Amino acid sequence: xxxxxxxxxxxxxxxxxxxxxxxxxxxxxxxxxxxxxxxxxxxxxxxxxxxxxxxxxxxxxxxxxxxxxxxxxxxxxxxxxxxxxxxxxxxxxxxxxxxxxxxxxxxxxxxxxxxxxxxxxxxxxxxxxxxxxxxxxxxxxxxxxxxxxxxxxxxxxxxxxxxxxxxxxxxxxxxxxxxxxxxxxxxxxxxxxxxxxxxxxxxxxxxxxxxxxxxxxxxxxxxxxxxxxxxxxxxxxxxxxxxxxxxxxxxxxxxxxxxxxxxxxxxxxxxxxxxxxxxxxxxxxxxxxxxxxxxxxxxxxxxxxxxxxxxxxxxxxxxxxxxxxxxxxxxxxxxxxxxxxxxxxxxxxxxxxxxxxxxxxxxxxxxxxxxxxxxxxxxxxxxxxxxxxxxxxxxxxxxxxxxxxxxxxxxxxxxxxxxxxxxxxxxxxxxxxxxxxxxxxxxxxxxxxxxxxxxxxxxxxxxxxxxxxxxxxxxxxxxxxxxxxxxxxxxxxxxxxxxxxxxxxxxxxxxxxxxxxxxxxxxxxxxxxxxxxx
Numbered sequence: 001x002x003x004x005x006x007x008x009x010x011x012x013x014x015x016x017x018x019x020x021x022x023x024x025x026x027x028x029x030x031x032x033x034x035x036x037x038x039x040x041x042x043x044x045x046x047x048x049x050x051x052x053x054x055x056x057x058x059x060x061x062x063x064x065x066x067x068x069x070x071x072x073x074x075x076x077x078x079x080x081x082x083x084x085x086x087x088x089x090x091x092x093x094x095x096x097x098x099x100x101x102x103x104x105x106x107x108x109x110x111x112x113x114x115x116x117x118x119x120x121x122x123x124x125x126x127x128x129x130x131x132x133x134x135x136x137x138x139x140x141x142x143x144x145x146x147x148x149x150x151x152x153x154x155x156x157x158x159x160x161x162x163x164x165x166x167x168x169x170x171x172x173x174x175x176x177x178x179x180x181x182x183x184x185x186x187x188x189x190x191x192x193x194x195x196x197x198x199x200x201x202x203x204x205x206x207x208x209x210x211x212x213x214x215x216x217x218x219x220x221x222x223x224x225x226x227x228x229x230x231x232x233x234x235x236x237x238x239x240x241x242x243x244x245x246x247x248x249x250x251x252x253x254x255x256x257x258x259x260x261x262x263x264x265x266x267x268x269x270x271x272x273x274x275x276x277x278x279x280x281x282x283x284x285x286x287x288x289x290x291x292x293x294x295x296x297x298x299x300x301x302x303x304x305x306x307x308x309x310x311x312x313x314x315x316x317x318x319x320x321x322x323x324x325x326x327x328x329x330x331x332x333x334x335x336x337x338x339x340x341x342x343x344x345x346x347x348x349x350x351x352x353x354x355x356x357x358x359x360x361x362x363x364x365x366x367x368x369x370x371x372x373x374x375x376x377x378x379x380x381x382x383x384x385x386x387x388x389x390x391x392x393x394x395x396x397x398x399x400x401x402x403x404x405x406x407x408x409x410x411x412x413x414x415x416x417x418x419x420x421x422x423x424x425x426x427x428x429x430x431x432x433x434x435x436x437x438x439x440x441x442x443x444x445x446x447x448x449x450x451x452x453x454x455x456x457x458x459x460x461x462x463x464x465x466x467x468x469x470x471x472x473x474x475x476x477x478x479x480x481x482x483x484x485x486x487x488x489x490x491x492x493x494x495x496x497x498x499x500x501x502x503x504x505x506x507x508x509x510x511x512x513x514x515x516x517x518x519x520x521x522x523x524x525x526x527x528x529x530x531x532x533x534x
Contacts, residue, residue, distance in 0.1 A: 073219070080215040087214050088222060096167055098134050125154055129162035136167060138175035145176075146199045159206035166210075170227045170266070173207045174234065181258050182238035197254025201289075204261045211265070221267050231266035235259070239276070248276065253284040257293075264296045274298055278306065285310055285318040291325035300326060307332055316341040317373055324381060335387045338374050342392075345370035364399055371396045 125148075132141040145155060163169040177200045179185055186194075213220040223231075238259050245251045260280065263269050269277075274297075281294045299306065303326045310319040316337040323332045345367045371392055378389050 077216060077220060080213075084213050084215045084220075084222070091164075092167060098165060122154055122158060125151065126158045126161060129158055130165050133162045133166040133169070133172065136172055138172050138178075141172065142176040142179060142199070145203065146194075146196050149198065152198070152202065155202055156206065159203065160209055163207060163210045168224075168227075169207055169210050170223055170231075173203055174227070174230060177203060177258075181255075181262070182234045183241055195252075195254055197252070197258050200258040201254070201261050204258070204265045208265045223266060228266060228268065231262065232268050235263060235268060238262075239273075248279045249283060251280070251283070253287055256280045256284045257287055257289065260293045260297060261289075264293060269297050271298065274302070278302060282306060282309060285315055285322070288321075290318075291322045294322070295325060304328060304331065311337065311340075314341075314344055316344075317370075317377060320377060320381075334377075334381065334383060338377060338383075338387060342370055342374060364403070368396065368399045368403075371399070 128144065129141070132144060145159070148155060163172070166172050180196050181200050211221045211223055212218050213222055238255075242248060242251060245255065260277070277294075277297045278299055281290055281297075281299060284290055294300075294303070294306070303322060307319045307322050307328065310316070310322065311332075319332065320334045320337050323329055323334060323337075375389055375392055375396070378384060378387055378392075
């Protein structure tokens with residue numbers, strides 16, 4: 001028989017340690033949590049990989065589609081080159097023949113519709129422009145355009161039609177604007193008086209549709225390599241002259257507009273210069289054409305940042321125009337921007353410590369301009385429902401009414417000086433403003449120098465034994481020898497009107513008690529020399 005195990009030993013094997021059990025339980029819990037964490041992590045990785053895979057597939061599909069579209073465009077461009085060249089060559093031949101005919105007429109002394117013709121209407125304007133373009137007269141073309149700033153709208157509509165008849169419109173335009181762009185070659189005086197940036201912009205804008213390919217449109221510009229290279233050199237010259245113009249921050253807006261339009265017209269935008277373009281656009285953002293030019297020079301992707309920059313600079317109104325140009329109205333709602341623009345204008349009125357006199361007038365003008373700009377913006381973008389303009393119009397009317405009232409002349413008080421009893425002229429107003437000048441309170445006392453014709457009434461009054469000297473010639477015979485020498489330095493009875501009195505002052509019989517200052521002889525001499533300046 002086998003041996004029987006000890007009951008005590010069996011009891012120890014059958015009862016494991018409780019601490020060991022807790023360790024096992026804790027280990028299982030940790031493993032479970034770790035497994036769940038790893039499982040979630042791998043699930044997230046798998047989802048991310050799937051999303052990236054889908055994104056890559058979409059990008060590959062877009063690139064394939066873009067590549068296919070580019071290849072088709074290249075094939076179409078290649079196929080249309082011959083047709084485009086044929087069309088352009090035909091037009092050049094026609095323009096050359098027309099130019100020769102024009103020159104022959106000019107040589108024969110005929111009227112070729114030159115710059116000296118009548119341009120009272122649009123037909124005359126177009127005829128003159130066409131004649132100048134046919135002859136490739138760049139200087140005459142420039143002079144004709146710059147002399148007609150008041151006919152700006154007519155020039156915008158007629159210059160493109162005239163450039164169509166030009167043999168080489170791009171070269172004509174570059175030569176025409178070369179007087180002021182890229183560097184102004186005029187004298188300093190003419191630079192200050194005449195800014196021809198507007199003319200450069202109008203001519204460059206008019207050239208853009210003329211250079212469009214007649215077959216495939218704006219995607220290809222008909223510019224010869226030599227002209228395009230010259231346009232690039234002009235752009236580089238303008239950029240090099242920025243230091244002389246006061247750097248990017250201080251360059252004039254018409255110059256900026258001309259430069260950007262030059263880049264767009266000739267298709268010579270450089271991606272490495274986008275930083276410069278952005279600074280120029282933001283610095284001249286108030287210009288109406290800037291939002292469109294910003295997109296054309298390749299700043300469309302940077303528009304959100306540029307709009308935020310404009311808002312931070314307090315140019316909310318300009319930010320609204322940029323917002324509508326690129327379609328970011330949902331991201332930058334226009335109404336809050338317009339209200340913030342008006343609040344800034346009112347804040348200037350409230351915070352200005354010198355809000356009196358001319359400062360108050362200037363601040364009111366600023367608020368008035370802000371209201372007009374906001375009202376125009378509301379009308380342009382049809383924001384009447386979101387931003388009713390009635391209150392703005394009332395405020396504008398109030399400001400204009402206040403401005404009109406301030407312009408009314410103040411009521412001039414009636415002249416309180418009384419004429420003499422015998423309707424003689426009054427003493428000059430200047431006498432009352434001069435120190436030590438005496439103005440009589442008696443209406444019938446008057447200076448004899450202003451009424452020599454009434455010598456007989458004045459003789460009826462007794463005269464004091466004094467003499468009043470003046471630097472003016474007496475109006476009647478007068479001899480100083482009749483005056484005793486003892487009276488020449490005596491005090492006078494009534495001081496003269498600062499030299500306007502030439503003879504003895506008539507004194508009424510009941511003379512009032514008036515204080516008479518004593519003036520020594522040297523004072524009379526000093527007064528005699530001083531009166532010579534009047």
